[in-house]
Amino acid sequence: MPEMPEVDALVADLRARMVGAVVAGVEPASFAVLKTFDPPPDALLGLTVTGLHRHGKFIDIDVDGLHLVVHLAKAGWIRWSDDLAPKRVKMGPGPIALRVRLDHGDGPTIGFDLTEAGTRKGLAVYVVRDPADVPGIAALGPDPLADGFELRPLLERRMQVKRLLRDQKILAGIGNAYSDEILHAAKLSPFAIAESLDDGEVTRLEAAIHDVLTQALEEAHGKPPTELKDDKRTRMRVHGRAGEACPVCGDTVAEVVFADSSLQYCPTCQTGGTPLKDRSTSKFVK
Known part of the structure; x- marks a missing residue:
């Protein structure tokens, strides 16, 4: 998408x-x-x-x-x-x-x-x-790169942070791919609960949103539209990379598959080495 x-x-x-x-x-x-x-x-x-x-x-x-x-x-x-x-x-x-x-x-x-x-x-x-x-x-939420954007008030919800990042009524513009990349950069589990994040985790997440999206914007602008989708795929570090080595730690990128989508993450970087098996058993992994 x-x-x-x-x-x-x-x-x-x-x-x-x-x-x-x-x-x-x-x-x-x-x-x-x-x-x-x-x-x-x-x-x-x-x-x-x-x-x-x-x-x-x-x-x-x-x-x-x-x-x-x-x-x-x-x-x-x-x-x-x-x-x-x-x-x-x-x-x-x-x-x-x-x-x-x-x-x-x-x-x-x-x-x-x-x-x-x-x-x-x-x-x-x-x-x-x-x-x-x-x-x-x-119904759009704020643009995460807009002047004056504040993440912390948006996190006061008991919902998984991966879902929060993708919810257009909370944050505008982020989808499945960049939410995977942001959470990898922030070293957070996709199933961490937003309102339970501590100050250090919130700071990492805020920085990751800014850095991942800013870099992606800089790299996308100026490219012909016919190349944008393929260019996006080549820049992903974990999204769409299940089975490949994490570029940060070398662990194998893992995947959780749902009925109509999937997510990718690094167990070492994001979940303390614990694999996320599925939504029902992994939702307790913070």
């Missing part, structure tokens, strides 16, 4: 390409992708793209005061083209969910396709007058 660093880099790339262009076409290829009906997508036609912003993991395209908001979900992405085919995209079960045509003054030949791999569809598109009209944006 694209997370804050990749979405932020993608927004920066699209901003350079899109601002000043006129929307010449909005072509849904999936009935399910559009989550709003007023204003209709055609309300964007003829309007100019004036800005692009990121809210958590949401992409916000400002079109003369209307907003085309995209959430890429688990397998969505934006595929830019400098030479779109003139034929309108068709409704169907293929990977393209939506096509947007733009015109910088020389015809509607540029634009992008919103694509989604796999059969589980979660990609979501909204056309709204205010980004806060999107429920997911309205």
Whole structure:
């Protein structure tokens, strides 16, 4: 799933390409992708793209005061083209969910396709007058890299710290991959209880959030969108590395698998050498 660093880099790339262009076409290829009906997508036609912003993991395209908001979900992405085919995209079960045509003054030949791999569809598109009209944006917690961010008040919850980091209503922008990386850097068990962390653990966690995300942002920016996902994978130290050696201590990276996701961690660095077998037996390991 694209997370804050990749979405932020993608927004920066699209901003350079899109601002000043006129929307010449909005072509849904999936009935399910559009989550709003007023204003209709055609309300964007003829309007100019004036800005692009990121809210958590949401992409916000400002079109003369209307907003085309995209959430890429688990397998969505934006595929830019400098030479779109003139034929309108068709409704169907293929990977393209939506096509947007733009015109910088020389015809509607540029634009992008919103694509989604796999059969589980979660990609979501909204056309709204205010980004806060999107429920997911309205409910977002603070951005962990925003000025004045304070972690400690957010930890006053009896919930596993891994779950807390991923909860967009508590913290905006962190997903499964970077939460694994942050907890490894902070030397914390994924199942440690947030409200039980001591001062030293809170300090380590706060520093890890800042350092991991800042470094990821720096490395993602400037890369072509086509390379962002693969680049993210190469930078992971424990996430997606089950069975490999921990780059810090050399122990074997372990994994806990759930029904629809998994997490990776280093037993030596994070759990005092104790393996986390599953949610029911490992939740007591702090």
